[in-house]
Amino acid sequence: MATVGMTATVIGRSARIVGRIAGDGDVEVEGFVEGDIAVTGDVTVAAEGLVGAAVKGRHLVVRGAVKGDLTGDVSVAIEAGARVVGDVRAPRVTIAEGALVRGFVQTSDDELRTEPSRGAHRALPARADARGRSQDAASRPAPPSPPSRASLPKPESAPSAAATPAASQAGAKRSPPPPVVPALKKLRGQVVRKRER
């Protein structure tokens, strides 16, 4: 009954499906699907393909656009030219250069469950370190390097460091750890810019 991979399902370029796709076998989307895709086989979203809902499968390969969560039992590959808005979860996740992703990315399920507690543990030591470093940070003009994402404009550490040490501490608190902590906050709000080197 279940002939996995025997006959691939293809949603053609001009096809539009509004509804669920489920079952066994591979699915290739070249057209438009507005509805969940949940299959036991592989799912490929071709460069022209557009999926407006969650996609679940064994191996997912995305070259087109997906607005919805991607869940791969084995892997998710987001290739160059792909546009993904949604969370990505799979034991193995690859994002190629030239792909656009906005969302929470998680490799392997186990770490996902421990993620929130880790965040909490990280937050406290990070602050303690920040206090220790704050004096160094105030004396140096170094801090601009981590906040380079947000505050490139000139009016940065110089006035705050001169005004009050408390303010500089607050600034320093934020500045060294930010790459980790606010990034997580941003992820929660799904406003994430994936930066590639």
Added chain:
Amino acid sequence: MASTVIGAGITIEGDITTDDDIVVQGTVRGKVTAKEGVTIEHGASVEADVTGSSLTVAGALTGNVNANDRVDLQSGSRVIGNVKAARVTIADGAQFKGNVDMDV
């Protein structure tokens, strides 16, 4: 070129619309609309109203059919529903229940 194929083992619940043709080997519940041909292969199960230029059925179809050109119910097919097309053929061994309307 069959641009859209619903493979065996796949179930679609919802509407399918395409400018090209569709081949169904799996299960579809909802609605199927194609500008070109629709083929329901042996082993496929479709519970949907089907619209297209032509329709060939070798599997099971429950639903009304509206084809611009022709409808062919092949041997072994099982169709329940009304069929409206300029030309309709029902092969020996096909099971069919419904109205046939060959008004042009």
